Amino acid sequence: MSTTATANPAAGRSTRSPGGRGPRRRALLGKNPIGLLLSAPYLVFVIVVFAYPLVFAVYMAFHDYFFAAPGAQVDRPFVGLANFQEVLSDPAVIRSFGNVGVFLLINVPLTVVLSLVLATALNKAVHGRTFLRVAYYVPYVTASVAVVGVWLFLFSGSGLVNQLLGPLAPDPSWLISPTWAMPTIALFVTWKQLGFYILLYLAALQSVSKELYEAASTDGAGAVRSFFSVTIPGVRPATVLVLLLSTVTGANLFTEPYLLTGGGGPNGASTSPVLLMYQKGIEQGHPGTASAIGIVLVIGVLIIAFLQRKFAGGDES
Amino acid sequence: MHSKGLTRRILAVTAASATVVLALGACASGGTSGDASTARGPITIWYSNNSSEIEWGKQMVTAWNADHPDEKVKAQEIPAGKSSEEVIGAAITAGNAPCLIYNTAPVAVPQFQKQGGLVDLSSFKDGASYIEDRSGENAAQYKSDDGKFYQMPWKSNPVMIFYNKDMFTKAGLDAENPSLATYDEFLATARTLVSSGAAKNAIFPSPTSEFYQSWFDFYPLYAAESGGKQLVKDGKATFDDATGVKVAEFWKTLYTEGLASKEKYQSDSFADGVAAMSIVGPWAVPVYKDKVNWGAVPVPTSAGTAADKTYTFSDAKNVAMYSSCKNQATAWDVLKFSTSKAQDGQLLDLTGQMPIRADLPTAYPEYFKANPAYLQFGDQAARTVEVPNVSNSVEVWQDFRDAYSKSVIFGEGDVKKSLAGAAEKINQLVATK
Numbered sequence: 001m002s003t004t005a006t007a008n009p010a011a012g013r014s015t016r017s018p019g020g021r022g023p024r025r026r027a028l029l030g031k032n033p034i035g036l037l038l039s040a041p042y043l044v045f046v047i048v049v050f051a052y053p054l055v056f057a058v059y060m061a062f063h064d065y066f067f068a069a070p071g072a073q074v075d076r077p078f079v080g081l082a083n084f085q086e087v088l089s090d091p092a093v094i095r096s097f098g099n100v101g102v103f104l105l106i107n108v109p110l111t112v113v114l115s116l117v118l119a120t121a122l123n124k125a126v127h128g129r130t131f132l133r134v135a136y137y138v139p140y141v142t143a144s145v146a147v148v149g150v151w152l153f154l155f156s157g158s159g160l161v162n163q164l165l166g167p168l169a170p171d172p173s174w175l176i177s178p179t180w181a182m183p184t185i186a187l188f189v190t191w192k193q194l195g196f197y198i199l200l201y202l203a204a205l206q207s208v209s210k211e212l213y214e215a216a217s218t219d220g221a222g223a224v225r226s227f228f229s230v231t232i233p234g235v236r237p238a239t240v241l242v243l244l245l246s247t248v249t250g251a252n253l254f255t256e257p258y259l260l261t262g263g264g265g266p267n268g269a270s271t272s273p274v275l276l277m278y279q280k281g282i283e284q285g286h287p288g289t290a291s292a293i294g295i296v297l298v299i300g301v302l303i304i305a306f307l308q309r310k311f312a313g314g315d316e317s
Numbered sequence: 318m319h320s321k322g323l324t325r326r327i328l329a330v331t332a333a334s335a336t337v338v339l340a341l342g343a344c345a346s347g348g349t350s351g352d353a354s355t356a357r358g359p360i361t362i363w364y365s366n367n368s369s370e371i372e373w374g375k376q377m378v379t380a381w382n383a384d385h386p387d388e389k390v391k392a393q394e395i396p397a398g399k400s401s402e403e404v405i406g407a408a409i410t411a412g413n414a415p416c417l418i419y420n421t422a423p424v425a426v427p428q429f430q431k432q433g434g435l436v437d438l439s440s441f442k443d444g445a446s447y448i449e450d451r452s453g454e455n456a457a458q459y460k461s462d463d464g465k466f467y468q469m470p471w472k473s474n475p476v477m478i479f480y481n482k483d484m485f486t487k488a489g490l491d492a493e494n495p496s497l498a499t500y501d502e503f504l505a506t507a508r509t510l511v512s513s514g515a516a517k518n519a520i521f522p523s524p525t526s527e528f529y530q531s532w533f534d535f536y537p538l539y540a541a542e543s544g545g546k547q548l549v550k551d552g553k554a555t556f557d558d559a560t561g562v563k564v565a566e567f568w569k570t571l572y573t574e575g576l577a578s579k580e581k582y583q584s585d586s587f588a589d590g591v592a593a594m595s596i597v598g599p600w601a602v603p604v605y606k607d608k609v610n611w612g613a614v615p616v617p618t619s620a621g622t623a624a625d626k627t628y629t630f631s632d633a634k635n636v637a638m639y640s641s642c643k644n645q646a647t648a649w650d651v652l653k654f655s656t657s658k659a660q661d662g663q664l665l666d667l668t669g670q671m672p673i674r675a676d677l678p679t680a681y682p683e684y685f686k687a688n689p690a691y692l693q694f695g696d697q698a699a700r701t702v703e704v705p706n707v708s709n710s711v712e713v714w715q716d717f718r719d720a721y722s723k724s725v726i727f728g729e730g731d732v733k734k735s736l737a738g739a740a741e742k743i744n745q746l747v748a749t750k
Contacts, residue, residue, distance in 0.1 A: 067407075067409070067432060068433050068434075069409050069412060072434075152583055172579065176727075262525025263526035267722060282406070284711045285709075
């Protein structure tokens with residue numbers, strides 16, 4: 001945000017002189033009222049789709065709320081922090097946050113490393129570049145519902161992966177093992193989302209000056225040294241974006257435990273907070289409790305995002 | 318740019334936008350008029366999206382509309398969603414639910430009722446008497462805890478053990494009189510099926526964690542073992558006893574010995590020949606007709622209860638009237654018309670599902686004579702157990718499923734303690750309004 005916005009307070013005061021309607025209108029609507037008109041549709045969109053639901057979720061989290069028919073006489077008392085106390089003392093909720101923590105610890109670093117390495121390789125590929133780009137992107141645009149079947153086939157007890165592993169195959173198998181269920185989901189999501197993040201890095205790589213590589217080469221840097229000294233610093237803004245996006249989408253994990261492990265199994269080992277929100281808010285009719293989980297999740301993601309920006313963002317501010 | 322000016326402008330646009338949002342919200346709100354219960358006129362109904370029920374729905378609507386030009390029924394399939402209950406819940410909240418939905422799950426009725434989304438059918442002059450006359454003793458299971466009917470018991474799919482005769486023969490078992498009546502017989506048969514290589518799994522109920530999955534493994538066997546007890550009776554969980562433990566231990570043995578799979582199967586394991594047995598209702602008869610050479614027997618009990626005394630889970634779908642309906646008098650008449658003897662006969666004929674009628678076996682003798690495969694389901698329909706009509710019913714089943722999944726399917730911890738823990742939670746949930 002620019003710090004020059006308030007650099008000339010006198011000018012600001014002059015536009016707010018009492019009396020005339022023109023200056024007052026200008027103070028309210030600015031020099032270019034038409035600009036407000038043009039930005040209004042997006043603002044309405046943000047308010048309706050993001051801001052209003054978020055504020056409403058906070059309201060629900062502090063009430064014994066449930067969805068009712070229009071005109072129905074229902075009591076939705078204010079309950080203070082009771083919903084938060086309930087969810088934070090529920091072992092299933094705590095476990096779901098632990099599960100998504102495991103997911104993020106595997107998914108986010110793997111996404112950043114793989115997408116950067118593959119994008120760099122793709123950027124240098126001479127033959128089959130378009131084919132490879134499409135190949136990486138296809139899983140991203142394919143619905144989870146469709147590809148989950150393939151993964152169930154691959155990772156079932158008698159699936160292809162276990163047949164290849166032979167005696168090394170885990171027992172119980174991947175998706176019904178309390179240890180392996182979440183890492184398998186993390187691997188699935190990483191694979192599925194990779195194409196999108198590769199595209200982000202490919203775009204960022206185009207803006208890294210070739211002269212920097214030439215200079216590095218002149219100074220005797222090999223391919224690996226160039227990658228660490230030129231490519232990684234050069235795509236830092238993209239890395240911050242990939243970190244943030246993969247964290248936010250990862251924290252919202254729902255479809256995969258819903259479909260791949262049949263509702264967060266085994267024994268809740270792959271239950272995510274959003275899956276619990278769906279169960280409690282939609283299936284069981286306790287949107288207040290579900291909202292409390294959602295608010296805790298939002299706060300958690302904001303803290304992680306802040307830390308990521310602080311430590312990985314460098315001078316990007 | 319001046320930050321205060323910018324802030325003020327953003328606030329101005331935000332306030333204007335918020336006004337628009339609130340205005341839109343106000344437009345969406347509404348209410349039912351006080352005289353809706355006596356009003357007549359056109360109504361809308363939803364029915365299930367499976368082809369046979371669509372066929373039944375269309376002919377029913379055509380028959381009604383032919384005689385009622387001023388009270389026409391407009392029908393459509395229930396909109397797609399993760400589940401019908403989710404779609405209906407959203408429609409109630411939005412105030413745009415249709416008058417009647419011919420796909421209302423009994424487990425969702427307490428929640429819809431709490432939402433203020435359902436019309437009390439007992440409030441119609443002949444409401445309670447019509448339901449009780451049609452469904453007999455079974456009707457009592459569908460009463461809400463205030464003693465009123467918020468759902469019309471419509472059709473059941475009493476679940477039984479379907480078995481693959483070819484697999485039984487391959488395993489050297491008697492396919493016409495399978496030994497499946499007692500737990501010991503069932504386990505011995507299951508062991509033979511798997512050890513002989515005739516079947517990869519003896520039986521394959523879905524081992525996943527969704528709240529409704531226990532209706533197709535534990536609950537039918539519990540209904541049979543207990544002689545017709547519901548999961549909750551008089552506000553208390555019933556399964557925390559020797560009967561419940563016996564049923565759970567039976568299933569645990571199947572999982573421990575690898576006779577039932579702990580893994581999710583994407584398709585229909587019975588139709589695909591991955592399992593030799595399945596727990597399903599008569600809806601499956603046309604589905605398996607050309608795929609499996611099947612037979613059906615009642616669910617087992619520890620002592621081998623006689624078929625004509627064995628209870629099972631009903632897997633019923635009912636009809637409810639929704640409070641957003643403006644012409645409720647017409648809706649009630651349509652509800653009675655669509656559950657008349659003639660229309661129930663059409664339902665039986667077109668879908669093979671059992672109308673919840675006290676006189677079912679005697680009302681349609683020609684149908685059962687022409688379709689002997691359905692005879693045992695018609696007989697079984699008289700002895701069905703419904704999910705309990707209690708507060709927080711979905712959460713009740715989820716808590717049960719979680720405990721069952723942990724101790725029975727995945728074998729962690731003691732079954733008895735696990736059921737006791739679930740019962741304690743469920744007792745609290747049922748007591749919370």
